[in-house]
Amino acid sequence: xxxxxxxxQDELKKTFTGKADEVPDWVPKLAEGDDPGxxxxxxxxxxxxxSMSPIVAGIRTLLMQSLHPGALxxxxxxxxxxxxxxxxxxxxxxxxxxxxYGSKAAAEEASRRVRRLHEPVQGSFVDNQGTPRxxxxxxxxxxxxxxxxxxxxxxxxxxxxxxxxxxxxxxxxREWAQAGRLMGVPDPPISEADMRAxxxxxxxxxxxxxxxxxxxxVDFIRNPPLxxxxxxxxxxxxxxxxxxLDPNYRRMLGLSVPRLGPxxxxxxxxTKVVLVVVRLALGRRGPSELAARERLxxxxxxxxxxxxxxxxx
Numbered sequence: 001x002x003x004x005x006x007x008x009q010d011e012l013k014k015t016f017t018g019k020a021d022e023v024p025d026w027v028p029k030l031a032e033g034d035d036p037g038x039x040x041x042x043x044x045x046x047x048x049x050x051s052m053s054p055i056v057a058g059i060r061t062l063l064m065q066s067l068h069p070g071a072l073x074x075x076x077x078x079x080x081x082x083x084x085x086x087x088x089x090x091x092x093x094x095x096x097x098x099x100x101y102g103s104k105a106a107a108e109e110a111s112r113r114v115r116r117l118h119e120p121v122q123g124s125f126v127d128n129q130g131t132p133r134x135x136x137x138x139x140x141x142x143x144x145x146x147x148x149x150x151x152x153x154x155x156x157x158x159x160x161x162x163x164x165x166x167x168x169x170x171x172x173x174r175e176w177a178q179a180g181r182l183m184g185v186p187d188p189p190i191s192e193a194d195m196r197a198x199x200x201x202x203x204x205x206x207x208x209x210x211x212x213x214x215x216x217x218v219d220f221i222r223n224p225p226l227x228x229x230x231x232x233x234x235x236x237x238x239x240x241x242x243x244x245l246d247p248n249y250r251r252m253l254g255l256s257v258p259r260l261g262p263x264x265x266x267x268x269x270x271t272k273v274v275l276v277v278v279r280l281a282l283g284r285r286g287p288s289e290l291a292a293r294e295r296l297x298x299x300x301x302x303x304x305x306x307x308x309x310x311x312x313x
Contacts, residue, residue, distance in 0.1 A: 004229075009281045011227040015086060016093060016282075023287045026094055030291035033103025036301060037292065038178050044171035048158045049100045050289055052275040057157035058092075059221060059241035063253060064149040066217045067208040069125045070135035070142050076213055078121045078137075085224055099179045101292035111182035128206050140186050145207075147180040147188055148199050155192065156244050161272055203248060210252050218253055233274045240271030 010021075039045040048054070065071050079088065091114075098110040118137035127133050135142060155172055158165065165172055169192040180188030189195035202208055226234055242255045250256065258265045 008229045011229055012278065012281055015226065015230060016089070024090070024094070026098070027287045027291055030098065030102045030106065030288055031294040031298070033106055033295055034299070035103045035105065036296055036299060037101065037103050038107055039100055039175060040301075041293070041296070042166055043175055044165050044167050045100055045175045046289070047165050048154055048162060048172055049096065050286070051158060051162040052279050053157040053160070053162040054096075054154060055275065055278065056161060056237050056240045056244065056271060057154040058089075059238055060153040060157060060244055061150050062221050063218065063241060063245065063255075064153060064249060065146060066214050066221075067210065067249065067252060068142070068145050068149075068202070069127065069209055069211070069213075070133070070139075071145060072213050072217065073123055073125045073135055074121045074137050074142075075217070077123050082220065085220075097286075097288040099182065101288045103295065107179075108182060111179075115184065128209050138184055140184055143180070143184045144186075144188070144198070145202060147183065147185045148195055148202075151176055151180075151189070151195055152199055153244075155195075157241075160244055160268060161240070161275055208252065210254070214253070218255070233277070236267070236270045236274045239265075239267045240274075243267045243271070 066075075095110050095114055099107040102110065115138055121137035122135065124132055124134050137143075151173055154176075155169055158172075159169070170190075173192050173195050174190040177185075177188035177190050189198055222238055224234070239258050242250060243257050245253070245255070257267055
């Protein structure tokens with residue numbers, strides 16, 4: 001039994017970091033830097049990104065982002081996600097955790113790096129009115145869609161499966177708006193209501209659609225090339241992501257919450273159980289958070305009960 005659990009734990013770590021026995025080389029660098037960063041212990045961003053709900057949020061984000069034909073064209077025409085999906089996952093995790101836990105300089109450099117990689121991601125697609133349109137991964141409108149779909153997914157998943165958010169949902173949207181600015185979003189939403197309204201605007205304006213590319217992408221997200229030991233848990237997490245979707249988008253994607261005859265299956269509870277098991281396997285605090293705390297201690301910051309982060313003078 002221990003041997004099986006050990007192998008399962010190794011495959012889980014390898015999926016998220018690319019390595020089973022050591023952390024990626026960029027993680028210890030989060031302990032470097034001369035400023036506390038954009039986000040601190042006790043912030044809404046640390047609460048959301050330090051939980052297990054982002055695992056479900058990541059699946060939901062991919063499903064939502066696939067609905068924009070410009071975003072999907074960029075993925076299909078400039079990405080090797082089919083051949084090496086875990087590399088793309090690892091790159092995304094690196095950016096998220098660097099902006100979350102790194103110094104301001106590290107967050108800014110990580111975002112510049114992603115934007116440089118996005119520079120050749122350009123092309124054209126035909127919109128829903130039959131008009132040819134150009135796309136660029138760094139285009140502000142497209143960056144806005146990516147940011148809003150991400151923020152919506154991470155907030156919703158945490159509301160379903162995470163704990164308390166310091167300052168509430170508005171605090172998370174407001175704090176994570178900084179990540180949008182770093183990625184070229186000119187006016188990211190700073191409240192939950194604003195974020196939902198902008199998301200709905202994409203839907204009402206007819207900017208989103210489902211075609212053969214979306215169907216292919218959803219099939220890939222539903223059945224990624226994971227190790228066989230991880231597939232049962234992933235199926236539950238995928239069902240959780242589908243459960244979390246707004247019914248409008250769920251219908252667009254042709255997805256439905258699993259049912260046993262007329263009765264819906266307890267997807268929310270099953271997802272919670274899987275996330276608890278993953279938390280036990282990976283530990284309460286990840287290596288990125290530990291590296292950030294090391295930097296903060298070096299800079300003279302300590303956590304004081306009831307006072308948040310305090311700088312020692």
